[in-house]
Amino acid sequence: MSVKSEVKLEFAEVDSRLIHISERISKDLLYLCPLCKQEVISRKGPQRRHHFAHKPESNCSASEETILHFNAKNYLAYCITAYEMNLEEIIFNIPIGLLDESIQKVIQILGIQYYPLSLYKLKSYYHFSRAKTEQRIGNYVADVLVKCEEYSDEYEYDDEVIDRGYFLFEMRVSHEIGEEKERDLLESGIPFIEAIPEQTERGYTFRVTSMSLYSLLKDSKDQLIRLLSTHFEEELIQVGKNMFNSTVEKELRKTAIERAIENVDDLNLRDYISKEQFASINAIEAKAYMSEVHQTVALQSIRYKTGREDKSYISINEHLYWVRSENILYDVVKKLDKQGYKVELLIGGYSNSSKSKVVGFRFQLPDRYLYGEQLKRIMKAGLMDLLNNVNEEEE
Structure with missing residues (x-):
């Protein structure tokens, strides 16, 4: 790596x-x-x-590999133990190839290659209590070993602590977990994740390379089946055979598709679109003609300032200024229009002039909510096609 x-x-x-x-x-x-x-x-x-x-x-x-490995495992342990951390922003991206085949069908509908699983969901589901690095468990030393405990009644002083076992994280930087260790972990029944860490401005994201999350993913699968039962044909047909004979299978498929169409609106697709994925889909770069980009810095502030001879200028991040601002604006408008974004002209003028001029632009940009709604419309259209196919088979 x-x-x-x-x-x-x-x-x-x-x-x-x-x-x-x-x-x-x-x-x-x-x-x-x-x-x-x-x-x-x-x-x-x-x-x-x-x-x-x-x-x-x-x-x-x-080495940088050593530092990255040290940072990532201690950062995970720190976040699990520190109550003020926002665990929703720490994401484990699971490639769809590691998921159950039935879940893959649902994820592929969304055109997404990774299933985003937050550390918050992991902590809530497995009842993470405390975490330590470099802890021995069995014949191996875990990068991060998490003790899982649940309290029987959080409103009583004498809460009973229920032992939920352990959870294990392995950070893959220069060496993978190894077939023998992976086999032993799978046989032990201890849930675990092996992931490649990537440092970001806000912390870390993790790309999962191996895992054992059977119960959590099973619950996720059950929830998705209720909303998109048509994409679990084998399970659906098996239930149908147990309840009816083969003559009603087509009617059952038709009913399942119709029910899925009704329930699409209840599916919050934004939960499956991470901030990083949404940004990569919608990013457009605009710059001055013939200029060279040396680095990318987040925008922190932009405002007018007054310089020498009372001349106003635009200050960016307090110490940077525009280069050929009109040329940059031209590139922004041109690229947005070329990419199919709706661009409207604002026509007007000033009180001392009657001549109409372009005084601004209105850009219709996507957001995560509208993007999720558009995916719902696509899913409904696909389900309607499936329903039409079933009706054609009956004819």
């Missing part, structure tokens, strides 16, 4: 305790690199991702 050069150290040791860069940093304490035990300092500037950095004279030999 190739690792991007921006991988930075996110954890440091202080008083034999591991802390994350997001925690409060004290100038009176000594922070050490957990990998080489040399002193590190915090970098919390406004432009770059916050991290710990070695001093110039450091000779730390940890």
Whole structure:
């Protein structure tokens, strides 16, 4: 796996305790690199991702793969234990090839190659209690071992703790989990995920390469079957055979399709479209003619400022300014129009002129809600085609 050069150290040791860069940093304490035990300092500037950095004279030999592996496993353990973290934003993208064949059919309808599973859903379903890194379980050492516990009554002081076993995470950076370890984990019945971590501006996303989530995915499958039963032909036909004879199978298929059409509106397709997937689908780049792009930075602020000789100019992120702004606007409008987005002209003028001019534009841009609604219409059209095919078979 190739690792991007921006991988930075996110954890440091202080008083034999591991802390994350997001925690409060004290100038009176000594922070050490957990990998080489040399002193590190915090970098919390406004432009770059916050991290710990070695001093110039450091000779730390940890590779970027080692740092990424260390960051990812400790970040997972930290997020599971820290109650203030937003676990909805930490996504495990499961390739549809790892899913049950019946679930694959549903996901493929949406044109999505990955099933997004949030850490929040994992924690809620398996009752994550606390997590530690590099913990031995059986014959192996887990990157992240999670203790799963459920409380019988959260409103009583003497809650009974119900032991739900363990959950295991493995971070795949330079080495995969291995066939022997994967086989042993599957035989043990311990649910687990092996994933390739990717560092983002907001934390991490994970691409799953191996897993055992039988009960969770089974429940997800049961929910989807109720809404899209027509795409589970084998299960549907088996139920039909148990209840009726073969002469009513076509009527059963027809009823299932009609029921699916009725229930499409209850399906929240936005839950299956992550922010990263939506952004990649709708991103359009516009720039000044013949210019070169050296890096991409998130927009933090844009406003008018007054410079020398009382001349106004547009300030971006407080220290950047436009290059050929009219040319950039031209490229934005042209590309949106070419991509099929609806662009309307705003015609008007000013009080001291009666001549009509173009004073602005109105862009009709997609959002996750409208995108989900459009997918519903596509699904309904597909289901109607299936229903028509069944009616034609009867004729």
